[in-house]
Amino acid sequence: MAIIDVPTKASRNLMPQLTGWRLTWVLVLAIAVFATTVAVAAGGVAGANEGIRITARTSAVLFLLAFTASAAYRLWPNDATKWVRRNRRYLGVAFAGSHLVHAGFIVASVVLSSARFKAGVERTPHAVYVLDTIAYGFILAMAITSFDRIAKQMQYATWRRLHVIGSYVIWLTFFVAYWRRGITYPLFYGPFLLIILAALVIRSVGKVKRKHAAADD
Numbered sequence: 001m002a003i004i005d006v007p008t009k010a011s012r013n014l015m016p017q018l019t020g021w022r023l024t025w026v027l028v029l030a031i032a033v034f035a036t037t038v039a040v041a042a043g044g045v046a047g048a049n050e051g052i053r054i055t056a057r058t059s060a061v062l063f064l065l066a067f068t069a070s071a072a073y074r075l076w077p078n079d080a081t082k083w084v085r086r087n088r089r090y091l092g093v094a095f096a097g098s099h100l101v102h103a104g105f106i107v108a109s110v111v112l113s114s115a116r117f118k119a120g121v122e123r124t125p126h127a128v129y130v131l132d133t134i135a136y137g138f139i140l141a142m143a144i145t146s147f148d149r150i151a152k153q154m155q156y157a158t159w160r161r162l163h164v165i166g167s168y169v170i171w172l173t174f175f176v177a178y179w180r181r182g183i184t185y186p187l188f189y190g191p192f193l194l195i196i197l198a199a200l201v202i203r204s205v206g207k208v209k210r211k212h213a214a215a216d217d
């Protein structure tokens, strides 16, 4: 038996009602409603930018949970990590939904003040937008192929390559976004950056542990 299958002590079913696709819908709706309420209350382009920031952070949380799910369970098998690992597909698709709302607020900010958006674009290295666009391509492809009906039509090796490469590209996009902000506002954005880095460490250590467990079997 691989370590990943070891039953946890008192393996209660955590949040039995809130799992699967229901979890995805609840999360995406809650994020969309919350971010829109805050954005409308702030009003105008400042509100749209607030919406961009909120959804970037909800996306980061959901992405990092899915990104580290298997490794975290391997390192700390308990009810919480087991729940996250079981629901990683639904958290991943909720991340895609949250990032669709991020895109919606980006469009709103362009419509409300194209001059302000252009000024932001001029301050940003173009490579960042290339990476963002590639990351959005992966998010779309990974979300679509998270549905069984579509996944079944793909070879497993292709599906896996898409999801592994895509997850590192998305990780890199978050890292670059917080690195750039971390340089300017280290006290505020430093902790965000540390969390992004910690996720990569957790995933890597989990991988090493899995390899050792497979060698011992």
Ligand code: HEM
Residues within 6 Å of the ligand: 049, 050, 052, 053, 056, 057, 060, 102, 106, 120, 129, 131, 132, 133, 135, 136, 170, 173, 174, 177, 178
């Ligand atoms: C997968 C792609 C993307 C990721 C992972 C991402 C992530 C982020 C992150 C982490 C932030 C910082 C939020 C914070 O303050 O905590 C952010 C802000 C922002 N993003 Fe995105 N982003 C992506 C794509 C884009 C694209 C394509 C655009 C525009 C064309 C964009 C426009 C912005 C803007 C304007 C802000 C700053 C809002 C403000 O502080 O007023 N993002 N994004």
